[in-house]
Amino acid sequence: MSFGGFRNFLALMVLIWIQSSATTADAQEGMVWRKLDLNSLVYMELNEGTVVVELNPAFAPKTVKQFKRLVEEDFYRGLSFYRVIDGFVAQGGDESDINQPNPEPALPAEFQREWDDKLPWTRVEKKDMFKAETGFIHGFAAARTKSHVWLTHCPGVLAMARNDEPDSGSTDFYIVIGQAPRYLDRNLTIFGRVVHGMDVVQRIRRGRTDENGIVFKDTDRSRILSMQLAADRDAADQELFYVMDTSSIAFGELLAARRNRSGGFFHRKPPRVLDVCQVPVWSRVEKPNSLNRRSVQ
Amino acid sequence: MSFGGFRNFLALMVLIWIQSSATTADAQEGMVWRKLDLNSLVYMELNEGTVVVELNPAFAPKTVKQFKRLVEEDFYRGLSFYRVIDGFVAQGGDESDINQPNPEPALPAEFQREWDDKLPWTRVEKKDMFKAETGFIHGFAAARTKSHVWLTHCPGVLAMARNDEPDSGSTDFYIVIGQAPRYLDRNLTIFGRVVHGMDVVQRIRRGRTDENGIVFKDTDRSRILSMQLAADRDAADQELFYVMDTSSIAFGELLAARRNRSGGFFHRKPPRVLDVCQVPVWSRVEKPNSLNRRSVQ
Numbered sequence: 001m002s003f004g005g006f007r008n009f010l011a012l013m014v015l016i017w018i019q020s021s022a023t024t025a026d027a028q029e030g031m032v033w034r035k036l037d038l039n040s041l042v043y044m045e046l047n048e049g050t051v052v053v054e055l056n057p058a059f060a061p062k063t064v065k066q067f068k069r070l071v072e073e074d075f076y077r078g079l080s081f082y083r084v085i086d087g088f089v090a091q092g093g094d095e096s097d098i099n100q101p102n103p104e105p106a107l108p109a110e111f112q113r114e115w116d117d118k119l120p121w122t123r124v125e126k127k128d129m130f131k132a133e134t135g136f137i138h139g140f141a142a143a144r145t146k147s148h149v150w151l152t153h154c155p156g157v158l159a160m161a162r163n164d165e166p167d168s169g170s171t172d173f174y175i176v177i178g179q180a181p182r183y184l185d186r187n188l189t190i191f192g193r194v195v196h197g198m199d200v201v202q203r204i205r206r207g208r209t210d211e212n213g214i215v216f217k218d219t220d221r222s223r224i225l226s227m228q229l230a231a232d233r234d235a236a237d238q239e240l241f242y243v244m245d246t247s248s249i250a251f252g253e254l255l256a257a258r259r260n261r262s263g264g265f266f267h268r269k270p271p272r273v274l275d276v277c278q279v280p281v282w283s284r285v286e287k288p289n290s291l292n293r294r295s296v297q
Numbered sequence: 298m299s300f301g302g303f304r305n306f307l308a309l310m311v312l313i314w315i316q317s318s319a320t321t322a323d324a325q326e327g328m329v330w331r332k333l334d335l336n337s338l339v340y341m342e343l344n345e346g347t348v349v350v351e352l353n354p355a356f357a358p359k360t361v362k363q364f365k366r367l368v369e370e371d372f373y374r375g376l377s378f379y380r381v382i383d384g385f386v387a388q389g390g391d392e393s394d395i396n397q398p399n400p401e402p403a404l405p406a407e408f409q410r411e412w413d414d415k416l417p418w419t420r421v422e423k424k425d426m427f428k429a430e431t432g433f434i435h436g437f438a439a440a441r442t443k444s445h446v447w448l449t450h451c452p453g454v455l456a457m458a459r460n461d462e463p464d465s466g467s468t469d470f471y472i473v474i475g476q477a478p479r480y481l482d483r484n485l486t487i488f489g490r491v492v493h494g495m496d497v498v499q500r501i502r503r504g505r506t507d508e509n510g511i512v513f514k515d516t517d518r519s520r521i522l523s524m525q526l527a528a529d530r531d532a533a534d535q536e537l538f539y540v541m542d543t544s545s546i547a548f549g550e551l552l553a554a555r556r557n558r559s560g561g562f563f564h565r566k567p568p569r570v571l572d573v574c575q576v577p578v579w580s581r582v583e584k585p586n587s588l589n590r591r592s593v594q
Contacts, residue, residue: 086496087452087577111565129426131568155384155476164561177499179452179476179575183558183567199383202474202499209579261480264461268408270480271428278476280384282506 032248033284034139036195036241040064041230042071047223049200052230052241052285053158053192056140059151060110060191063160063169067191070104070171071227080221081204085213087179090204091161092224093172102170109166110189112150119149120247124255124276130182134276136246140193141276143185151190154180154277156201158192175201180277195241195283242284255279329545330581331436333492333538337361338527339368344520346497349527349538349582350455350489353437356448357407357488360457360466364488367401367468368524377518378501382510384476387501388458389521390469399467406463407486409447416446417544421552421573427479431573433543437490438573440482448487451477451574453498455489472498477574492540492580539581552576 036054044051057064070076076093083091094102121144123135132143134152141154151157157176160169169189194201204222207213215221230239244251258279259272333351341348354361367373373390380388391399418441420432429440431449438451448454454473457466466486491498501519504510512518527536541548555576556569 086499125426129422129568129570129572131570166564179572181575182572183555185567186565187563187567199503202383206496209577258480266484267463268483270482270484271426273426273428275426275476275479278478280506 031250031254031282032245033242034245036243038231038238039229041195041241042068042192043226043228043230043233044076044197045225045227046200046204047225048203049197051197051200052195054139054195054241054243055158055192056138056151056190058138059113059140060160060189063107063110063189063191066105066107066170067160067173068229071229072232074226075104075171076224076227079224080215080218081224082207082215082221083174083213084177084204084206084215084222085209086177086206088177088181088213089174090177090201090222091172091174091213092222093161104170106165106167107160107169107189109169110191111166111186112148115144115147115149121149122246122252122255124274124279128273128276130185136251136276136279136281139243139246139281140190141279141281143276150186152180152276153182153184153188153190154193156194156198157190158194159184159188159190162188177201177204180275182277195243196285238288240286240288242286244281244283246281328547328551328579329542330539331542333540335528335535336526338492338538339365339489340523340525340527340530341373341494342522342524343497343501344522345500346494348494348497349492351436351492351538351540352455352489353435353448353487355435356410356437357457357486360404360407360486360488363402363404363467364457364470365526368526369529371523372401372468373521373524376521377512377515378521379504379512379518380471380510381474381501381503381512381519382506383474383503385474385478385510386471387474387498387519388469388471388510389519390458401467403462403464404457404466404486406466407488408463408483409445412441412444412446418446419543419549419552421571421576425570425573427482433548433573433576433578436540436543436578437487438576438578440573447483449477449573450479450481450485450487451490453491453495454487455491456481456485456487459485474498474501477572479574492538493582535585537583537585539583541578541580543578 040055040057042053042055055064079093081090081092119137121135121137123133125134128134132145134143141152142149143152153176155176159174161172161174162169175194205215205220207215259274261270337352337354339350339352352361376390378387378389416434418432418434420430422431425431429442431440438449439446440449450473452473456471458469458471459466472491502512502517504512552571556571558567
């Protein structure tokens, strides 16, 4: 971690290397990366750029199945983000839905699943502020009790919008763009997370907070140009995505280093606790057969 | 709170009204607004748009004094955001600093202040995850022990960058753009917060995470076109800013409504806790003598 006032470029580079040792450097050296399944990755092309989300069929199988079908049917092409509140969520989807009924089937709630001892759980806090154990599972921030486990509303999470009824979601989704709204946990179906282009998501055009984020003028809205499953892309466009393997020893060491800040920068030792939504789980993207690795988040 | 799948526009409007009753509507009806001092407001004109920050001389008098002097001397004109990590911070300031010594005086650490029973404290949690009582004070999220109180690293916070030494900050600053990095609390001087244009801040060009967010190419960087104290603006450009009065009964009711979610949307009652960084403190801006009120955050 280095904060400004640098005296010269060399000092800058040294500072970066030293002060970020518990984050940047350690996060790369020895890190174990998990390759993502091209059948669980969706490219969202927006006016603002490209966003890639990883779907989570282990936690939301029915929602993922329907979303993938909609993506393959080109349902989202030309639709918009019509409700966007800075610091909260960007909600997009079926604009015609506002005027006409939507024939897509309503989805059953997939708010949580039963705990299974075989799940690859990496604990973060035994009991966090929101009264549950927190941890990571396949790169997703999650929380659990003895009997259940659920994905948590951290920044970058993709979830299905709904009306009052639990089983009323169908096509419209939101991405969390601000401080984790954890009170939504287990009330909505989280079915993915952004692994590339969160900076693009942050450029989505906001509505007014006092108008519940609705962007009333159609021409003011950020638009979804298209969505495509990674597996459906042309061979020439194929990219491979990797995220930190949150079950690895290396990731455990990253958690430990963040929990126990050392080095000259921290004159006051921070409390030895971690907010599961504040731990970055990096992604990488590569062109196949290329040595040109690019870290994206 | 309403999440998509709306059947028609009327239903949409009704949903907005009903489901957001604990947030949008209540936040406006009966809210008490505090007018901000034009001598503590700074306009930052960026390539991306206009950002307005409220300074906090009560917590960081020396830092605010120097920052205001630098603003009035036009120090920041043309400088850039040279270290920007998505989900963490956007750091800007003296680009020449990288190559040449900076003659500005180093600032003493103003990481916390002594508790004073006369401070207008509105408690949020008696003991949050980070081992302190949280609350609001003059619109700023804060934390305290029996003896001290400090501003917390929530999204939108403005703080002074520094090197390893506590007293090494001078000109370069950062704005928190992601999940609250609370481990920085009491290790850096927070001296303001964004009250307008957080969506603009979110458009600042990011660096690569694995390069510690440094945007190496000067032409790739987001630029500060100018900064100006609100009090120094021409009469014709004057705007009045208001933020929710966090000492008011109305704000206390807003906290209570967020803590105790009711209505048909929440089938599972969320834990009765509040993350102090997840409570929005809205701002409003008005042209003097105008009835055209605009809520901005």
